[in-house]
Amino acid sequence: MSTPIYQVKAEFFKTLGHPARIRILEVLRDGERPVSELIPEVGIEASHLSQQLGIMRRANLIQVRKVGANVYYSVTEPLLFELLEVAKRIITASLTETQELLEQMQASGTGPGPTT
Amino acid sequence: MSTPIYQVKAEFFKTLGHPARIRILEVLRDGERPVSELIPEVGIEASHLSQQLGIMRRANLIQVRKVGANVYYSVTEPLLFELLEVAKRIITASLTETQELLEQMQASGTGPGPTT
DNA sequence: TGGTCATTTGCCGGATTCATCAATTGATTA
DNA sequence: TAATCAATTGATGAATCCGGCAAATGACCA
Known part of the structure; x- marks a missing residue:
């Protein structure tokens, strides 16, 4: 085993x-x-x-x-560098998303409620 | 900061x-x-x-x-799956290398000395 | 309303990881 | 050979993570 x-x-x-x-x-x-x-x-x-x-x-x-x-x-x-690159893209995507939510919140002045 | x-x-x-x-x-x-x-x-x-x-x-x-x-x-x-895929390739490469070293050792009967 | 099901949270002892210091090894040079 | 430099190893307290149980929450049904 x-x-x-x-x-x-x-x-x-x-x-x-x-x-x-x-x-x-x-x-x-x-x-x-x-x-x-x-x-x-x-x-x-x-x-x-x-x-x-x-x-x-x-x-x-x-x-x-x-x-x-x-x-x-x-x-x-060297594939390890490719891995780090993909990781960076994932982190960037996540931070961008967070950033956008933050801006929406600041624009509307309301809490992070649903977008309905 | x-x-x-x-x-x-x-x-x-x-x-x-x-x-x-x-x-x-x-x-x-x-x-x-x-x-x-x-x-x-x-x-x-x-x-x-x-x-x-x-x-x-x-x-x-x-x-x-x-x-x-x-x-x-x-x-x-979904990029996360790509990351897992790259990780898998890295691990596979590493294990393959180890496997080959192992086979060389078994073939020669000597320790993992230099290949000179 | 009371009870049940699905999921989460709080708590806690045990194991692992972190970061620092002192001591060791191995190669180089005076 | 002794002294020195580069790098590693060992030991240790502090911090963090793990995994299990009990209790809490929230939705649904009788």
Whole structure:
């Protein structure tokens, strides 16, 4: 018996569910980066960053390349950027909708009642 | 000043990071469903299901339609299914890779050393 | 009005995740 | 070899999430 698919999917999304990890991926969108560069770009403490990188590494989202004492990270599967793009579109759509409701409310001066 | 984008994205993915919530979305892929049907299809207790629905409702991922004492849920933005599809492709790619490494190891009888 | 069904909310102990600090490892150089 | 730099690991308290039960709400029927 193996892990059901929906559980694997849930773990996958859980791995993406942290602001620092999203930031890391967005920096890696421009290609491979050494940890020393990620520290200032992501803006968290080195050990904390390393933990977040470890989580994504174990989830196979990123891969590692060592050169001497330096460690370079990159995204394993470019499809991941497509995923982030779709996510962005969904969020944008949701926020736009909210924004429009807000404007309607301000225009009518009434509460968010039905549009009847 | 408002919430940074990467934080919004992280919350979005966090909302997807739970097996029951993934299951709910997969059931809703075939269209609107009343809670009474979701209970057996998702396979969790009513109150627990309701909490998960509430989380996704507050995140605007699903929307509600009430008819008498019954409540029908559906996915707000169909793009969400596209997202799940991309996620599936990423996971499949990752598992395929792992599978291939495994086969190589079994064929050679050695550990996962470099391919030199 | 009282009772029942569908769904939601409140509450709570247990488990997991987060973020910080100190200590460790591994490579490089004096 | 000792000192130093890059990165990781371990430990820990605080915060958050999970999942179950009991109670509440709201619509419908007798």
